[in-house]
Structure formats: structure tokens, C-alpha cells
Amino acid sequence: MTFIADKTVGKLVKWLRILGYDTVYWRSEDPQGLLHRARDEGRTLITKDTKLYKDKGSLKALLVQEDNPYLQLQEVVRLFKLPLNKAMLFSRCLICNSQLETVDPSEARGEVPDYIYHTHRTFSRCPSCRKIYWTGTHYEHMAAVVERLQENRS
Numbered sequence: 001m002t003f004i005a006d007k008t009v010g011k012l013v014k015w016l017r018i019l020g021y022d023t024v025y026w027r028s029e030d031p032q033g034l035l036h037r038a039r040d041e042g043r044t045l046i047t048k049d050t051k052l053y054k055d056k057g058s059l060k061a062l063l064v065q066e067d068n069p070y071l072q073l074q075e076v077v078r079l080f081k082l083p084l085n086k087a088m089l090f091s092r093c094l095i096c097n098s099q100l101e102t103v104d105p106s107e108a109r110g111e112v113p114d115y116i117y118h119t120h121r122t123f124s125r126c127p128s129c130r131k132i133y134w135t136g137t138h139y140e141h142m143a144a145v146v147e148r149l150q151e152n153r154s
């Protein structure tokens with residue numbers, strides 16, 4: 001399942017990407033363009049914008065009710081019964097949505113802080129924006145959030 005979301009749910013976009021879900025973040029003020037792209041690519045619309053939701057036609061969509069990004073994520077996961085797969089976690093660039101590639105630690109050298117290079121063995125890189133990712137404390141925190149999400153699913 002792939003998504004497209006607008007600025008009304010910007011933080012949720014990041015979370016969907018953390019879970020590994022292909023999510024386009026539509027930032028421009030062109031709702032017709034958004035709907036067009038959603039149809040073209042078979043994406044599910046996620047928004048808090050009631051007008052946009054009304055204009056969606058036959059498009060699969062969710063009108064988000066919650067304000068808190070974590071609760072919003074819960075809403076999406078529940079409604080679409082999204083599988084939470086640990087292997088998919090952090091497989092996608094949080095900035096540009098591309099699928100990350102695992103890289104040799106030597107490639108990360110000089111591009112990440114020295115102590116990170118010396119204390120981590122696994123790095124991945126975004127093929128589009130070149131950002132390097134590693135599994136640090138940030139990762140542990142987010143993984144814990146996802147675990148909580150899994151416990152609260154039913």
C-alpha cells in the first residue's frame with residue numbers, strides 16, 4: 001500500500017516512512033495536482049483537509065481525525081490494517097522517500113561523526129539525496145514507539 005499526504009499531516013508522513021511505507025509528501029498548493037498524482041500512481045490519500053477529502057471522488061482516502069502524530073499513525077494503521085514489519089522499519093529515506101541501500105561502513109567514513117563510524121557496523125544511504133543513516137539511539141526510540149503501536153492495535 002502506498003500513500004500521498006498533504007501539509008495538514010506532515011509529521012505523519014515521516015512516521016509512515018519510518019515504518020517503510022512509500023509516502024509522497026505533497027507540499028504545493030495544487031489540490032488537483034495531488035489528486036491527479038494519487039490516481040495515476042494508485043496512492044491512498046491521507047489528509048485532514050475536509051474539502052480535499054470531499055473532492056477525492058473514487059480515490060481511496062482517509063480523513064484524519066486526530067491531531068497528535070502518534071495517534072494519527074494509530075488511526076492509519078488501524079483503518080488499513082497495515083502490517084508492521086520490523087524488516088521494513090527504516091528502509092526508506094525520511095527526507096525524500098527513496099528506498100535506502102545498505103553501504104559498506106567504509107563509505108560512511110568521513111560522512112558521519114567519527115564516534116558513530118567507530119561504534120556502528122551497519123549504515124545505509126539514500127540513493128537520491130545521499131543522506132547516510134545508521135541505527136542509533138534515535139532508532140531504538142522509534143522502534144519502541146512501533147512496538148507500542150503493535151501492542152495497541154486490536
Ligand SMILES: [Zn+2]
Nearest residue numbers: 093096126129
Ligand atoms: Zn533521501
